Amino acid sequence: MNILQNIHAFDVQTFYWCMARKHRVSLTKIGRAISFSADGPLYAAIAAVAWFSGLETLVWVLAFGFLLERAVYFVLKRGFKRNRPAEALDDFSSFIIPSDQFSFPSGHTSGAFFIAFCLSEWFPAFNMVLYFWAANVGLSRIFLGVHFPTDTVIGALLGSACAAFAIGVLI
Numbered sequence: 001m002n003i004l005q006n007i008h009a010f011d012v013q014t015f016y017w018c019m020a021r022k023h024r025v026s027l028t029k030i031g032r033a034i035s036f037s038a039d040g041p042l043y044a045a046i047a048a049v050a051w052f053s054g055l056e057t058l059v060w061v062l063a064f065g066f067l068l069e070r071a072v073y074f075v076l077k078r079g080f081k082r083n084r085p086a087e088a089l090d091d092f093s094s095f096i097i098p099s100d101q102f103s104f105p106s107g108h109t110s111g112a113f114f115i116a117f118c119l120s121e122w123f124p125a126f127n128m129v130l131y132f133w134a135a136n137v138g139l140s141r142i143f144l145g146v147h148f149p150t151d152t153v154i155g156a157l158l159g160s161a162c163a164a165f166a167i168g169v170l171i
Helices: 002-019 024-037 041-052 056-080 107-122 124-143 149-170
Strands: none
Touching (some): 002 149, 041 056, 056 107, 056 149, 107 149, 124 149
């Protein structure tokens, strides 16, 4: 149990460091837009464009992998039941109202890294842009005050692992 306490202490310290940045208000405004881009409708639009462009294999990878990612995400979320920063820390309020109660792992970050990984396989010229966007989704969730840093790190690993698995199975 001591290692979990150490991780949480490091997480809280890193979270407060992020919250103390002098440009945090500007980052929060930008973060809302970046976070919104990972809410889900963009993923459906990507799948639709892929389908109508004749990229059926990509659509199947997205569908299978996203179902897997969401299943693992919900198991982890319900299993760990880690409180969000606003609930876990005294005198802190997040800048947005999260869609659910628990923070671990970050579903927005997981979904963003899943999409970035999958699209990078089909469109490698866009690797940098896709991963830059995905990383900024994770950062935005921290700056919006709804996730601790490790929530986003594990979200990134979860999304990437599910994408790699789906691609490995279906291609």
